[in-house]
Amino acid sequence: xxxxxxxxxxxxxxxxxxxxxxxxxxxxxxxxxxxxxxxxxxxxxxxxxxxxxxxxxxxxxxxxxxxxxxxxxxxxxxxxxxxxxxxxxxxxxxxxxxxxxxxxxxxxxx
Amino acid sequence: xxxxxxxxxxxxxxxxxxxxxxxxxxxxxxxxxxxxxxxxxxxxxxxxxxxxxxxxxxxxxxxxxxxxxxxxxxxxxxxxxxxxxxxxxxxxxxxxxxxxxxxxxxxxxxxxxxx
Numbered sequence: 001x002x003x004x005x006x007x008x009x010x011x012x013x014x015x016x017x018x019x020x021x022x023x024x025x026x027x028x029x030x031x032x033x034x035x036x037x038x039x040x041x042x043x044x045x046x047x048x049x050x051x052x053x054x055x056x057x058x059x060x061x062x063x064x065x066x067x068x069x070x071x072x073x074x075x076x077x078x079x080x081x082x083x084x085x086x087x088x089x090x091x092x093x094x095x096x097x098x099x100x101x102x103x104x105x106x107x108x109x110x
Numbered sequence: 111x112x113x114x115x116x117x118x119x120x121x122x123x124x125x126x127x128x129x130x131x132x133x134x135x136x137x138x139x140x141x142x143x144x145x146x147x148x149x150x151x152x153x154x155x156x157x158x159x160x161x162x163x164x165x166x167x168x169x170x171x172x173x174x175x176x177x178x179x180x181x182x183x184x185x186x187x188x189x190x191x192x193x194x195x196x197x198x199x200x201x202x203x204x205x206x207x208x209x210x211x212x213x214x215x216x217x218x219x220x221x222x223x224x225x
Contacts (some may be wrong), residue, residue, distance in 0.1 A: 002154070032212060043201060043218040044153070086220055096207070097143065097166065098214065100152030 002027045006090055006101035013080055014109050019103045021075040023090030029070045034098070035064050036089040037076050044089065048075070080108045114217035116202050122223045123192055131187040131220045135204030143187050143214060144177055144200040153201050157183060160207065172198070192224045 003026045013019055014024070023033070032051045036044040048057045048064040056065040063076040077084060087105050091098040115134040123129050135142050142162055144151035155169040159179045169176070174192075179185040189196055199221050202212040 023146075033213075036216075041221075042217040044203075046213065049213060058164070070119070091152070093212065095170070096141070096212070097155040097158055100145075100154070102150070102152050 002030075002092060002094055002097050002099045004090060004092055004101040006088075006104050008104060009102065010105040010107075012107045012109065015080060015082060017080050017108075018078050019080055019106075021077070021088050021090075021106070023073040023075070023101055025071045025073075025092045025099075028071050029094065030068065031093040031095065033037075033064075033066055033073050033090065033092050035062075035081070036091060037090055038087045038103070040086075047088075077106075080106075082108045082110045084108050089090070114202055114204050116200075116220050117175075118219040118220060118222045119218065120223075122225065124225050125192060125194060127192050127224075128223065129189050129192055131189075131200050131222070132188070133185045133204075133217060134203030135183065135185070135202070136146075136215055137183075138209075139204035139206050139207040139215075140182070141205045142179060142189050143203045144185070145203065146218070147199045149202060150169075152206045155202050156187070156200075189222075192222075194224050197222055 007022045034049045035047045050066040061078040087103040089103045091100045117132045144156040147153040157167040162182045174190045177187045199219040203216045203217045205214045
């Protein structure tokens with residue numbers, strides 16, 4: 001059974017710092033991995049999707065990497081801003097459904 | 111174009127009552143998914159539709175939960191005899207699997223509170 005773990009559970013950093021969020025999964029037979037952002041009381045916003053054949057994806061200040069063999073993904077956020085404060089969720093797709101981690105709650109202090 | 115929409119945005123009900131939650135997927139998306147997110151947790155899969163049929167309902171917690179998608183577009187999640195433990199945010203997503211895309215687009219969710 002696929003299990004997804006995210007570390008740390010919460011993170012508080014001063015504005016401008018570069019930071020790394022970690023995601024690990026137990027079954028490497030994944031179809032893709034996606035990072036989402038969730039603001040309080042809101043739905044999910046897709047940030048980056050990495051197909052199983054890819055190693056990384058980049059969008060603006062965000063970079064996500066995938067190492068299937070070790071069951072790990074990282075989300076790198078450069079030059080963090082207060083507007084980045086949210087919960088970040090990692091999700092892996094086996095066949096067609098996502099298995100989510102419990103998220104990392106990020107707070108960027110001005 | 112319009113994204114996935116869900117109604118109502120909030121639903122408060124009493125224990126034992128019946129509720130229906132609606133999802134309008136992105137037009138043309140053949141695949142539709144329901145997830146449930148409890149407080150402090152990540153979303154958990156409930157059911158997946160491909161067209162009108164439920165391709166996988168293995169995530170439904172018990173027989174009080176049922177979902178339909180009669181015309182292959184709008185879906186309704188139905189919960190009978192609600193319990194306090196059913197309180198959560200119910201998320202719907204859709205994807206254009208028939209068009210070769212596995213990207214799931216999520217709606218804003220319905221927050222269900224069972225008193």
